[in-house]
Amino acid sequence: MALQIRQASVEFPAVDGRAPVEALRKIELSIEPGDFTVALGASGCGKSTLLNLIAGFLSPSSGAILLDGAPVNGPGADRSVVFQKHALLPWLNVRDNVAFGLKLQGSSKAERYAVAEKFIALLGLSGFETSPVYSLSGGMQQRVGIARALTCDPKLLLMDEPLGALDALTRERAQELILKIWSETEKSVFFITHSVEEALFMGTKLVVMSPRPGRIAHMFDLPFSRRFCDGQSARSIKASGDFIALREKVLAIIFADEEEAA
Numbered sequence: 001m002a003l004q005i006r007q008a009s010v011e012f013p014a015v016d017g018r019a020p021v022e023a024l025r026k027i028e029l030s031i032e033p034g035d036f037t038v039a040l041g042a043s044g045c046g047k048s049t050l051l052n053l054i055a056g057f058l059s060p061s062s063g064a065i066l067l068d069g070a071p072v073n074g075p076g077a078d079r080s081v082v083f084q085k086h087a088l089l090p091w092l093n094v095r096d097n098v099a100f101g102l103k104l105q106g107s108s109k110a111e112r113y114a115v116a117e118k119f120i121a122l123l124g125l126s127g128f129e130t131s132p133v134y135s136l137s138g139g140m141q142q143r144v145g146i147a148r149a150l151t152c153d154p155k156l157l158l159m160d161e162p163l164g165a166l167d168a169l170t171r172e173r174a175q176e177l178i179l180k181i182w183s184e185t186e187k188s189v190f191f192i193t194h195s196v197e198e199a200l201f202m203g204t205k206l207v208v209m210s211p212r213p214g215r216i217a218h219m220f221d222l223p224f225s226r227r228f229c230d231g232q233s234a235r236s237i238k239a240s241g242d243f244i245a246l247r248e249k250v251l252a253i254i255f256a257d258e259e260e261a262a
């Protein structure tokens with residue numbers, strides 16, 4: 001599934017006497033099958049607005065969002081969203097949370113539990129099927145959220161800072177897990193983060209955005225996630241000279257953009 005964003009702008013109307021907000025200006029971006037596109041940028045530069053456009057939660061004020069050439073008119077089962085706060089249903093156990101999307105689609109209990117089982121295992125949650133989600137750690141709850149997003153077999157997984165609330169060690173493990181799932185399922189991913197290191201490690205394509213108005217300031221093709229999927233360790237990738245050099249380059253760009261915008 002290919003997604004094209006063509007000259008898309010979003011302006012939020014004036015509310016309570018405040019000026020309208022030009023959240024995105026003329027965004028031009030393509031996501032091809034298998035791409036892992038990461039959006040990085042200062043707070044308020046429009047990353048979540050861009051994700052909401054792709055998800056179909058928002059319509060552009062001008063321009064177009066096309067999925068395989070057809071305009072996106074709203075949310076669809078071909079796109080699933082994972083939020084920073086996992087938005088689980090606290091009164092359901094792990095299995096029923098994971099199977100929830102399929103229930104909404106009308107699958108039988110046997111069908112949805114069979115699919116849920118597969119993703120519970122893929123996310124390393126076997127043995128916790130009947131645990132209430134509130135009894136799990138933050139990292140496990142986030143994995144339940146990712147398993148739930150995967151059960152509907154979306155072509156494009158949209159992740160809005162999914163690892164932002166995790167401690168450093170859990171976050172590194174979750175990064176590796178997401179890359180493993182991405183390479184095994186061959187899905188396309190659109191991933192938002194505030195961490196330059198995470199962005200460089202995870203993405204095949206990096207989109208650096210700048211604020212006021214939100215726009216794409218820079219784009220980079222990245223090799224590191226494919227190296228990880230080919231067997232190189234995450235630590236050795238993050239400690240490599242080309243990774244560190246690009247990290248410093250991207251940091252310098254972001255700081256320069258922020259100074260310019262200030």
Ligand SMILES: Nc1ncnc2c1ncn2[C@@H]1O[C@H](COP(=O)(O)OP(=O)(O)OP(=O)(O)O)[C@@H](O)[C@H]1O
Pocket residue numbers: 012013021022023041042043044045046047048049050214
């Ligand atoms: N529903 C809304 N109504 C009005 N303004 C909005 C709305 N949603 C977002 N904005 C504004 O649009 C701009 C972009 O917001 P957005 O949440 O997309 O940025 P972001 O890059 O995701 O920020 P963060 O990294 O802090 O999550 C901000 O100035 C924000 O205040």
